[in-house]
Every structure is written in C-alpha cells, then in structure tokens.
Amino acid sequence: MEGDKSTTILMARDISKEESIVDASIPMRNATESTSDLESPVHSCVESILRSDGDDDDEDLIFQEVKMILRKRRGWGPEDSLSANDLDLLEYDDELVEEDDAGCPLPSTPEDTQLIEAEMTEVLKAGVLSDEIDLGALAHNAAEQAEEFVRKVWEASWIVCHYKNLPKWLQDNDFLHRGHRPPLPSFSACFKSIFRVHTETGNIWTHLLGCVAFIGVALYFLSRPSVEIQIQEKIIFGAFFAGAIICLGFSFAFHTLSCHSVEIGRLFSKLDYCGIALLIMGSFVPWLYYGFYCHYQPKVIYLSVVCVLGSLSIIVSLWDKFSEPGLRPLRAGVFMSFGLSGIIPAIHYSLMEGWFSKISQASLGWLILMGLLYILGAMLYALRVPERWFPGKFDIWFQSHQLFHILVIAAAFVHYHGISEMAMYRVTVGECTVPHEPITF
Numbered sequence: 001m002e003g004d005k006s007t008t009i010l011m012a013r014d015i016s017k018e019e020s021i022v023d024a025s026i027p028m029r030n031a032t033e034s035t036s037d038l039e040s041p042v043h044s045c046v047e048s049i050l051r052s053d054g055d056d057d058d059e060d061l062i063f064q065e066v067k068m069i070l071r072k073r074r075g076w077g078p079e080d081s082l083s084a085n086d087l088d089l090l091e092y093d094d095e096l097v098e099e100d101d102a103g104c105p106l107p108s109t110p111e112d113t114q115l116i117e118a119e120m121t122e123v124l125k126a127g128v129l130s131d132e133i134d135l136g137a138l139a140h141n142a143a144e145q146a147e148e149f150v151r152k153v154w155e156a157s158w159i160v161c162h163y164k165n166l167p168k169w170l171q172d173n174d175f176l177h178r179g180h181r182p183p184l185p186s187f188s189a190c191f192k193s194i195f196r197v198h199t200e201t202g203n204i205w206t207h208l209l210g211c212v213a214f215i216g217v218a219l220y221f222l223s224r225p226s227v228e229i230q231i232q233e234k235i236i237f238g239a240f241f242a243g244a245i246i247c248l249g250f251s252f253a254f255h256t257l258s259c260h261s262v263e264i265g266r267l268f269s270k271l272d273y274c275g276i277a278l279l280i281m282g283s284f285v286p287w288l289y290y291g292f293y294c295h296y297q298p299k300v301i302y303l304s305v306v307c308v309l310g311s312l313s314i315i316v317s318l319w320d321k322f323s324e325p326g327l328r329p330l331r332a333g334v335f336m337s338f339g340l341s342g343i344i345p346a347i348h349y350s351l352m353e354g355w356f357s358k359i360s361q362a363s364l365g366w367l368i369l370m371g372l373l374y375i376l377g378a379m380l381y382a383l384r385v386p387e388r389w390f391p392g393k394f395d396i397w398f399q400s401h402q403l404f405h406i407l408v409i410a411a412a413f414v415h416y417h418g419i420s421e422m423a424m425y426r427v428t429v430g431e432c433t434v435p436h437e438p439i440t441f
C-alpha cells in the first residue's frame with residue numbers, strides 16, 4: 001500500500017515536471033495534446049512496469065528517460081512530420097490534429113485505448129519474461145534499456161496517420177489522405193504491418209499472392225516429366241517465370257519495407273523497378289523464341305536488343321532520383337516504351353506468318369490483350385486515377401497503385417497463356433522443315 005502511495009506521489013511530481021518540459025522543448029504541440037500525451041496508455045504501461053521493481057531514485061531516473069523518448073517518438077516531432085511550409089503555422093497544427101483524429105479509425109487499427117494498452121502490456125510481459133527487458137539492468141543502464149523498451153512498445157502500438165503527418169520521404173501520393181503507416185524502423189514491425197489495414201495493405205497482398213501463384217505455376221510446369229515438356233521449353237518458360245516471380249516478390253518486399261527508413265525504402269524501390277525491367281525481359285524471351293522459332297537471325301537480334309533495353313532500364317532504375325514522386329510519368333514512360341518496343345518484332349512476325357493466319361491471330365491476340373492491360377495499368381499509375389478525381393476516397397482500397405498491381409498480374413497470366421499456345425502450336429507443327437538459317441550480315 002505504501003509503495004503504491006509513493007508511486008502516486010512520484011507520478012504527480014513527474015507530471016508537473018513534464019508539463020514544464022513539454023512547454024519549453026516542444027512549442028509546436030498544443031496544450032490538449034500534451035495532456036493527452038501524459039494520459040496515454042504508453043505512459044501508464046511504462047508507469048506500471050516501473051512500479052513493479054527497483055528503488056524510487058532509480059525509478060525516477062528511468063521513468064524520466066522513458067518519458068523523454070516516448071515524447072520524442074510520439075507523433076515524430078513537428079520537424080519530421082510536417083513539410084517545411086507548414087512549420088510556422090500554429091493554427092494549422094490544430095487543424096492537423098483534428099484531421100488526424102478523423103483519419104485514424106480503421107477496422108484493424110487498435111485505436112481503442114484499451115486495445116492499445118492490452119497489446120502493449122503483452123509486449124512488456126513478453127519482454128520481461130524472456131529477459132529481453134531486464135529491470136535490474138534497466139536501473140543501471142537507463143538510457144539504452146529505455147530506448148529498447150520504448151522501441152518494443154512503439155512497434156506494437158503504432159497507429160495509421162494522415163498524409164501531412166508523414167515525414168517527407170514517405171510522402172508519395174497526396175491524393176491518399178488517411179491511413180498511412182508511420183515510419184517503422186524495424187524489419188519485424190514492417191512485416192507485421194502486412195496484417196494491418198493501411199494504404200499499403202492492398203499493394204502488399206496483391207503482389208504477395210501473385211508471387212505465390214506464379215511460384216506454384218512455375219513449380220508445376222518445371223516438374224513435368226521431360227517427355228511431356230522438354231528441357232529447352234522449361235528453360236525458355238523459366239526465364240518468364242523468373243521475371244514474374246522476381247518482379248512480384250521485389251514489389252511485395254518494397255511495399256512492405258518502404259516505411260522502414262529512407263535508405264531501406266530507396267534500396268527496395270530500386271529493386272522494385274529492376275523487377276519490372278526483368279519481367280518485361282523475361283516476357284520477351286519465350287515470345288521471341290517461339291515467334292521466330294525457325295528464324296535464327298531475327299531471333300538473336302531481337303533478344304540482344306531486349307537485353308540492351310532491359311539493361312538500360314535497370315541502369316535508369318538505379319538512379320537515386322528515379323523513385324521521386326514527381327518522376328512518376330517518366331517511370332511509366334520508360335517501362336511502357338520498353339514493353340511497346342515489342343511492336344516491332346510483332347509486326348515483323350505478322351508479315352512473316354501472314355496477318356490473318358491462324359497462328360498470327362492466336363499469338364498476337366493474347367499479346368495485344370497483354371499490351372492493353374499493361375498500358376491501362378501504366379496510365380492509371382501515372383495519372384493516379386481514381387484517387388485524383390476523389391481525393392481521400394480511395395485511401396485504403398481501389399487506389400491506382402492497387403489497380404495497377406492487379407493489371408500487372410492479369411497481364412502476366414494472359415502472357416503465360418499466349419506463350420503456352422505458341423509452344424503448343426510449335427509442338428503440333430513439329431520441328432523446322434529447313435535447318436536453322438545461318439546468321440548472315
């Protein structure tokens with residue numbers, strides 16, 4: 001009983017201290033927010049865990065330390081959260097808080113304070129039980145332990161935020177207003193965010209499921225006995241499968257980890273773009289292989305051109321500025337021109353086989369459908385439709401990027417169907433009647 005009383009007195013003292021610190025060190029935060037900060041579940045959890053062990057002086061010290069960090073972490077501080085134009089507008093800050101409140105209630109977001117508290121208590125309990133949080137050591141090495149401790153609490157308790165509250169490096173699409181993930185500087189927190197609802201949930205799941213589906217198809221195809229599908233067929237289709245799986249896998253990884261930090265976000269966005277280039281290259285390989293099956297020279301030339309264009313796209317993708325929001329049309333343009341360069345071999349092929357031959361219609365029909373799906377996807381991506389027309393209405397579902405993701409998967413499956421038909425045609429027609437043409441220049 002006595003212990004509890006002294007803790008209450010300690011708490012009361014801390015609160016008065018904290019108020020003065022808040023006023024002095026964070027002038028941007030308004031009074032309401034400072035108060036709610038003190039009453040936050042994070043605060044009470046810290047309080048309860050510290051109450052359970054150690055003597056009062058140590059507790060006081062650790063408690064101060066933890067609170068300082070919590071206050072720093074909560075809301076990211078005005079200097080990180082707001083764009084430069086907003087920094088000096090105090091009234092604007094009030095409006096921001098209001099918008100924030102409106103932006104948070106999402107189905108799976110533990111906005112409810114009891115939920116947050118329960119979640120954090122779990123983390124704390126697990127930490128103490130697994131010796132990750134050592135209360136004895138906490139007393140001796142307060143700053144380090146408190147930082148670690150707060151990190152765990154933070155990871156379990158983040159809530160989605162408004163676009164304007166994101167740090168500059170996470171501000172990508174201003175037509176999506178609410179439901180953004182805050183920066184989560186830990187891989188495990190990023191991966192756990194897959195199971196929460198926010199602006200990236202749809203992007204993550206579309207390409208995660210697409211990737212898994214292509215892995216399944218590839219395993220089925222490649223494990224067929226060689227009497228059914230020959231080894232060279234497997235290699236040629238393997239290039240397409242590799243492109244699709246790498247593209248969808250990198251895209252999934254990028255959307256999961258984009259909020260980790262500036263460096264990780266940038267690295268994975270580069271891998272994401274490289275994946276698109278690899279998918280386009282991998283898609284050309286079987287098409288050119290079967291399309292020019294008995295025409296060795298154009299086949300080699302077109303494949304070489306595809307390798308050169310693919311490498312150029314990868315080099316552009318590795319450029320730091322390429323992922324900037326302003327260069328969205330350039331990105332769409334680069335990959336669209338690379339994909340549309342396929343028009344040249346397609347025309348060549350049609351002239352060779354005859355425009356209205358059965359085989360031309362079969363293989364070109366699917367190719368054209370694939371092209372249309374990719375073009376539609378790239379247009380939605382570049383123009384940010386439909387959220388451009390209804391800002392804030394497609395924050396979570398059916399935003400342009402998700403539609404683009406779905407169209408990419410659809411186009412990849414259409415292409416798989418198209419090249420399968422071309423391969424089947426080759427099987428029924430049999431080998432080339434004349435030996436492969438020698439390369440002549």
Ligand SMILES: [Zn+2]
Nearest residue numbers: 203251401405
């Ligand atoms: Zn994407």
